[in-house]
Amino acid sequence: MIKLENVSYTYMQGGSFEKKALDNVSLEIKSGEFIGIIGHTGSGKSTMIQMLNGLIKPSLGRVIIDGDDLSDKKVKLRDVRFKVGLVMQYPEYQLFEETVLKDICFGPLNMGLPQSEAEDRAKFAANMVGLSESLLDKSPFDLSGGQKRRAAIAGVLAMEPKILILDEPTAGLDPAGRDEILTKIRDMHKRLNLTVLLVSHSMEDVARLADRILVMNSGAVEMFDMPSKVFGKGRRLEEIGLTVPQITKVMDRLRSAGIQIEDGIYTTGDAYRILLPLLTK
Amino acid sequence: MTDNIISIQDLIFEYKDEDTGEINRVLNGINLDVHKGEFLAVLGHNGSGKSTLAKHMNAILTPTSGKVFVHGINTSDAAQLFEIRRRVGMVFQNPDNQMVATIVEEDVAFAPENLGIDRDEIRKRVDSALEIVGMTAFKRHAPHMLSGGQKQRVAIAGVLAMKPEVLVMDEPTAMLDPSGRAEIMNTVKKLNREEGMTVVLITHYMDEAVQADRTVVVDNGSIAMQGTPKEIFPQVDKLKELGLDTPQSTYLIYMLNKHGFDFDPAVLDDENCARILLERLKQHNTDLEGVAHD
Amino acid sequence: MLKDITLGQYFPGSSFIHKLDPRTKIMIMFAYVVIVFMIQNFEGYIALTAFLAVCVTVSKISPKYLIKGLKPILIFIVFTGLFNLFLTSGTIVWHWWIFTITKEGISFAAFMVLRLVFLILGTSLLTLTTSPIALTDGIEHLLSPFKKIGVPAHEIAMMMTIALRFIPTLLDETDKIMKAQSARGASLDSGNILSRAKAMVPILIPLFISAFRRADELATAMECRCYRGGENRTRLYELKYSVTDGLGWLYTIILFALIISLNFVFGKF
Numbered sequence: 001m002i003k004l005e006n007v008s009y010t011y012m013q014g015g016s017f018e019k020k021a022l023d024n025v026s027l028e029i030k031s032g033e034f035i036g037i038i039g040h041t042g043s044g045k046s047t048m049i050q051m052l053n054g055l056i057k058p059s060l061g062r063v064i065i066d067g068d069d070l071s072d073k074k075v076k077l078r079d080v081r082f083k084v085g086l087v088m089q090y091p092e093y094q095l096f097e098e099t100v101l102k103d104i105c106f107g108p109l110n111m112g113l114p115q116s117e118a119e120d121r122a123k124f125a126a127n128m129v130g131l132s133e134s135l136l137d138k139s140p141f142d143l144s145g146g147q148k149r150r151a152a153i154a155g156v157l158a159m160e161p162k163i164l165i166l167d168e169p170t171a172g173l174d175p176a177g178r179d180e181i182l183t184k185i186r187d188m189h190k191r192l193n194l195t196v197l198l199v200s201h202s203m204e205d206v207a208r209l210a211d212r213i214l215v216m217n218s219g220a221v222e223m224f225d226m227p228s229k230v231f232g233k234g235r236r237l238e239e240i241g242l243t244v245p246q247i248t249k250v251m252d253r254l255r256s257a258g259i260q261i262e263d264g265i266y267t268t269g270d271a272y273r274i275l276l277p278l279l280t281k
Numbered sequence: 282m283t284d285n286i287i288s289i290q291d292l293i294f295e296y297k298d299e300d301t302g303e304i305n306r307v308l309n310g311i312n313l314d315v316h317k318g319e320f321l322a323v324l325g326h327n328g329s330g331k332s333t334l335a336k337h338m339n340a341i342l343t344p345t346s347g348k349v350f351v352h353g354i355n356t357s358d359a360a361q362l363f364e365i366r367r368r369v370g371m372v373f374q375n376p377d378n379q380m381v382a383t384i385v386e387e388d389v390a391f392a393p394e395n396l397g398i399d400r401d402e403i404r405k406r407v408d409s410a411l412e413i414v415g416m417t418a419f420k421r422h423a424p425h426m427l428s429g430g431q432k433q434r435v436a437i438a439g440v441l442a443m444k445p446e447v448l449v450m451d452e453p454t455a456m457l458d459p460s461g462r463a464e465i466m467n468t469v470k471k472l473n474r475e476e477g478m479t480v481v482l483i484t485h486y487m488d489e490a491v492q493a494d495r496t497v498v499v500d501n502g503s504i505a506m507q508g509t510p511k512e513i514f515p516q517v518d519k520l521k522e523l524g525l526d527t528p529q530s531t532y533l534i535y536m537l538n539k540h541g542f543d544f545d546p547a548v549l550d551d552e553n554c555a556r557i558l559l560e561r562l563k564q565h566n567t568d569l570e571g572v573a574h575d
Numbered sequence: 576m577l578k579d580i581t582l583g584q585y586f587p588g589s590s591f592i593h594k595l596d597p598r599t600k601i602m603i604m605f606a607y608v609v610i611v612f613m614i615q616n617f618e619g620y621i622a623l624t625a626f627l628a629v630c631v632t633v634s635k636i637s638p639k640y641l642i643k644g645l646k647p648i649l650i651f652i653v654f655t656g657l658f659n660l661f662l663t664s665g666t667i668v669w670h671w672w673i674f675t676i677t678k679e680g681i682s683f684a685a686f687m688v689l690r691l692v693f694l695i696l697g698t699s700l701l702t703l704t705t706s707p708i709a710l711t712d713g714i715e716h717l718l719s720p721f722k723k724i725g726v727p728a729h730e731i732a733m734m735m736t737i738a739l740r741f742i743p744t745l746l747d748e749t750d751k752i753m754k755a756q757s758a759r760g761a762s763l764d765s766g767n768i769l770s771r772a773k774a775m776v777p778i779l780i781p782l783f784i785s786a787f788r789r790a791d792e793l794a795t796a797m798e799c800r801c802y803r804g805g806e807n808r809t810r811l812y813e814l815k816y817s818v819t820d821g822l823g824w825l826y827t828i829i830l831f832a833l834i835i836s837l838n839f840v841f842g843k844f
Binding site: 050055085094096106141156 | 748751754756759760761781784
Binding site for chain 1: 326327328374428429455456458459460461485487488524525526528529530532533536537540542550551552554555558559561562565
């Protein structure tokens with residue numbers, strides 16, 4: 001349902017600061033998948049996700065969402081934006097309305113929905129991200145950091161997109177706030193059958209949630225595979241400035257010391273299940 | 282005089298909510314000493330009071346009751362304000378919001394200029410501060426052209442130029458990417474180990490706190506736990522209760538011990554974790570053939 | 576994108592003009608403005624062109640870059656030109672419907688356009704060859720004699736520095752907020768003026784809130800670095816006049832004398 005065909009993007013084309021942000025990227029993401037996207041700053045991942053809802057247009061190549069080529073003049077970009085919900089980094093900085101409810105309604109009202117339906121959607125979305133009803137009449141600026149973040153995510157969710165893209169939704173949050181948001185995102189993915197693209201710097205978070213992991217490096221796709229396959233290539237990940245979860249490092253050390261265990265272990269639970277029989281036998 | 286650079290005694294801090302008129306108690310009887318030359322990590326979830334605690338260390342805030350001493354000076358003594366701030370350098374979370382000047386070296390010079398230090402000495406301090414944080418090559422650059430980690434290193438240099446006795450950092454890595462975070466942690470460790478700088482690092486990242494000499498966990502305005510990282514992190518249940526994480530290695534050993542093993546729980550990194558597992562595996566002299574596919 | 580704005584950008588270099596003391600440059604700038612307004616004939620503009628051409632050559636700034644600085648105010652220049660072209664009375668040379676062009680109109684329009692263009696080019700040369708920080712330093716020093724009558728010279732300079740420091744940051748932020756609201760379906764570039772103004776609200780409010788937050792954090796950070804206003808403050812760089820500044824003034828005075836004599840010889844156009 002998401003398809004990139006030979007997509008390239010060059011910043012300030014022709015200028016002296018010309019920089020290639022994406023270089024001939026082709027990939028496909030199926031409906032209902034949960035994709036984790038990793039890559040260091042400047043790897044092109046931000047540019048790529050902004051392309052998926054038409055905020056950035058490719059210099060070359062095609063972006064196809066649900067069969068619609070976004071460079072086609074007949075395709076209305078605004079409609080694409082309702083279909084592909086994008087939650088940018090630090091999304092709480094986009095809150096502006098008097099109340100949380102009104103702010104979440106902004107997207108649905110832009111879609112041309114009547115007030116009552118917009119509010120219904122807003123309430124549903126607020127519930128989905130775990131904001132209690134009593135917070136909806138408050139000013140968004142009186143919420144705590146984590147609540148603001150979730151209100152902003154609800155503002156995108158209320159448009160009922162089919163695809164939800166989140167750019168580092170847990171940046172700056174503490175472990176409890178981070179776990180809460182990630183749990184909600186997993187719920188949304190399952191309950192609403194959303195296609196989710198999660199950009200994160202945290203290998204642990206991505207490892208926990210994603211069906212497939214997209215690794216970007218210097219504007220190109222470095223790997224696009226299941227977590228166990230990706231984390232099995234720890235050395236390559238480190239070469240391009242990324243790391244693997246700490247537990248993967250532990251298991252890699254054991255393996256290189258001669259213990260026969262499979263590579264690409266990335267959760268503590270799996271490591272525990274593999275080690276237990278080895279230690280008790 | 283002891284070797285305490287900062288001494289916090291029965292610190293209580295309250296403020297009045299302007300809308301509701303309620304009195305909020307943010308810090309509730311904190312006792313804490315910062316020793317000369319140590320690397321102290323203050324952990325806590327958002328809203329635990331850890332940032333408020335940090336702001337008491339250089340008199341940005343003063344206690345409602347209790348006392349805070351910096352090098353023996355009471356922070357409530359308004360006449361000594363600049364003396365306190367010069368001794369306790371503070372770096373904040375957002376690298377953009379603590380740079381004043383449009384050129385790196387001018388920004389680093391800001392504090393010594395304020396202190397009225399003469400030009401040759403400012404020059405020396407700016408050069409050496411930039412050298413320590415490894416930003417000499419960028420001294421004529423504009424701050425907004427730098428990466429997050431680089432900006433934060435300039436912010437550290439800006440504070441070092443005051444020749445402080447202690448560096449207090451309030452979540453300096455919260456807005457950085459992994460490579461930026463590594464840059465800052467390396468800089469901090471270098472300052473502590475090589476320059477003997479006393480460091481107080483406020484954070485909610487446990488992988489940063491494990492690198493400290495001593496860790497204090499703040500919860501609900503009080504000190505909930507304190508000790509070396511090896512003492513703190515094996516207490517997995519308690520940390521979870523306080524809204525904090527444990528390193529995966531520590532957690533793995535914790536789970537194995539729960540199953541009846543007797544591994545040393547004070548394991549914080551992958552190297553040690555792999556080492557003690559390997560010892561045990563070899564000890565059991567297990568036949569490892571064919572186990573990989575069970 | 577917003578970042579494309581180039582007006583007033585500093586172009587680092589080490590030319591004669593770059594090395595002039597910022598105070599000298601600001602004062603010469605004022606003298607230059609006065610001179611531009613004194614010019615009464617096209618011969619004067621020829622002299623001024625020569626003066627500016629020498630400055631630009633010496634400064635090693637590409638003339639193309641300098642002229643690019645005119646782009647943002649092109650509409651303003653064109654409007655000034657047209658306004659004077661059609662609304663000056665005199666000998667009619669062309670007439671159609673309600674439009675009348677006079678001989679005087681043509682000269683006057685050309686004259687006004689030239690005046691505007693030269694003012695912009697001159698000021699651009701100042702900002703292109705002087706770092707913002709040097710500029711604010713210069714202003715602070717030039718204003719300091721007026722401290723006694725209550726002019727807050729240091730504070731003005733500090734505000735300018737902070738503004739300059741935060742312009743790129745806030746432009747970046749505006750860009751992000753615009754994208755975030757577009758992602759929620761805000762349409763920023765369609766509809767009439769009223770609906771466009773309304774569409775700015777979701778951008779301006781977050782921008783203001785963020786600016787206040789930044790100001791608050793910056794104030795705390797400045798306090799932590801012992802800021803206490805301009806008193807007893809020393810500087811990493813002290814301003815010092817040199818021979819270069821004398822030469823700069825000499826050059827300006829020559830132009831001044833030239834323009835006056837040209838006015839004398841050729842009179843008003």
